[in-house]
Amino acid sequence: MKQIPKRLPVHSKVPVGITGFDEIVNGGLPRGRTTLVTGGPGSGKTIFGLQFLAHGARSCNEPGIFVAFEETPDQLIANVEGFGWKLSELRPKKLFFLSAQPTPDLIQSGTFDLNGLLAILSAKQKSMGAKRVVFDALDVVLALLPDPAARQREVYRLHEWLVTNHLTGMITAKTVRGEDAGAPAHHPFGFIQFMVDCSVILNHTVELGVSQRNLRVQKYRGSSFDENESPFVIGKNGFDVAVSRILGRADAVVTNERVTSGVARLDTMLGGGYYRGASVLITGFPGTAKTTLSGAFAEAACKRGERTVFVGFDSDSTEVIRNLTSVGIRLGPHVRSGLLKMISARTLTGSAETLLVRIKALTKEHRARCLVIDPVSKLSKAGNELTAHGVAERLIDWSKADGITLVCTSLLDEMSNRMDGGTPLQISTLADTWIHLNYLVQAGERNRGMSIIKSRGMSHSNQVRELILSNSGVTLADIYTAGGEVLMGTMRWEKESASRVASEVAEVAGQLNLVRLDAEETVLEVRAKSLHTELLAKQAEKILLARTTQTRNREQSSGAKRIRELRGADPAIARERKALK
């Protein structure tokens, strides 16, 4: 959202005091101008107007006047008693109710104007210093006017009066469903929408039997606003408008702090646990121990002394506690100590938006740092899926903004989502950490496998682990992969023991082999030694032989010479002798 710089001459704003609404319009309604609130029957127009006045009178020191054209003030006050605004306390100094219902026996002849009303209001405004005025169900009195020109004239009169008296005005008027913003020209009072400075449309629809309230700011002169339809709930304290946290708002504290998941090996797989304030999604088919994992988280949080809320949609809190005790997760003591609040949301009804608002309220009330919603996919069943997605988004945004670590489980539809693993709420794309639990059916067994599909901002294991539930707790075992197949449960055990035996056999065999090789080595060494000796002998023999041969040869040649000399008969010798002489 664009923020208008303060130096621009923009009229100041009047806070309405409705959670979410003031954010949509960047602060409130235009001061000293007129706002139109339209909606069908039961859409909350009157409550909107009353909340605007109650907030002004109580928190802004701006007394207000409520002009009731339809209901009597006493009825109105009784109707909103449940919201805890304590309107009777504010009367009549801070909040004045003007009962202006046309009497049923009213006889009319010719046109009229609203000067009488304005005269009374002017006097009241002066005496009580009113700053805010609400004209509730103005259409009732406008309908009495004989022609459109007269209606227009009277609305202008009101508008003028508000402007000249520096009053922030609100006009509520009925619309028939389907006739809101689409076709103002066809609406009998459509012109009001053109005249006012701000126009808010309230919608109340029923989708698949579930009520859904929406609010939309149609126009706001001179200010930016959130143009989309925002779901709202009329809750314990009046209006509660759901707005997505505006991105870039610096209220989300990001930390590197880790919180344990409650399962030691899972923490290791995640490199230390979940991030504080992160949103964790645990998906899986029914019975894959989603609740158990989230229960382990809740128990760990309570052990750290952190206030925790556990919202269970599937079973009663006492059942959850009992069931988790069977796997060594003891939530009971923490419930008794008040750290843990278990909410069985089966009793909560309404649209996804209503549920979110209730969960938010309960979490705030409990001042929880950790929140478990089991399963969050139930939200989509409660209303139409379109808004439920928005709800999941807001749930995560809200928990992040408040620094609440959120663990939610989501049931996967076994039939439709087996392939893509997506969740009905598409929360999987929003969650920071996504843990998936699965069954592996093998050799007549069903075993639970756990893997981390994603975990933002941390290194995490890529291994599938077997999730083992025992009465001593939740543990994760390495799975056995052999020949490209993944083994779990008994088969894993069998394979593991088989491989243990095999390795023992191999060890013995290895040792035997070693002994054998040692022996062979020794033999060879001995052989090598004797051969070497033999070699030396042969070498000596060879040298001896060579020497003998040489001597013999020399002896032979010198012998022959001698013989020739002795004989003296050979010419060659004689020549030699001659030459010598």
Added chain:
Amino acid sequence: MSAPVRFRFCLFVADDSPNGAQATANLAAICAEYLPGRHTIEIVDVFKVPARALEANVFMTPTLILLSPAPVRRIVGTLSQTEVVLRALGITKQAA
């Protein structure tokens, strides 16, 4: 024949508005024609005495209140449709 009934009117107007002037004129004309000599008209300007308007719950102007004879009746508007006004006040042309 009993004494003629006296009609007491209170007409709330917003001083300078044309509607008020019209209503005053219409009422005067009706009284002159049908209730000659047996009517009292008080004209209240809502801007001058808003307390009176609040007291009488007058939000729309002009408003004519017939205080007596009972029952109290009120007619909103410029009183331009004489027929309607007469019927509302219980005056028949013959009775005049």
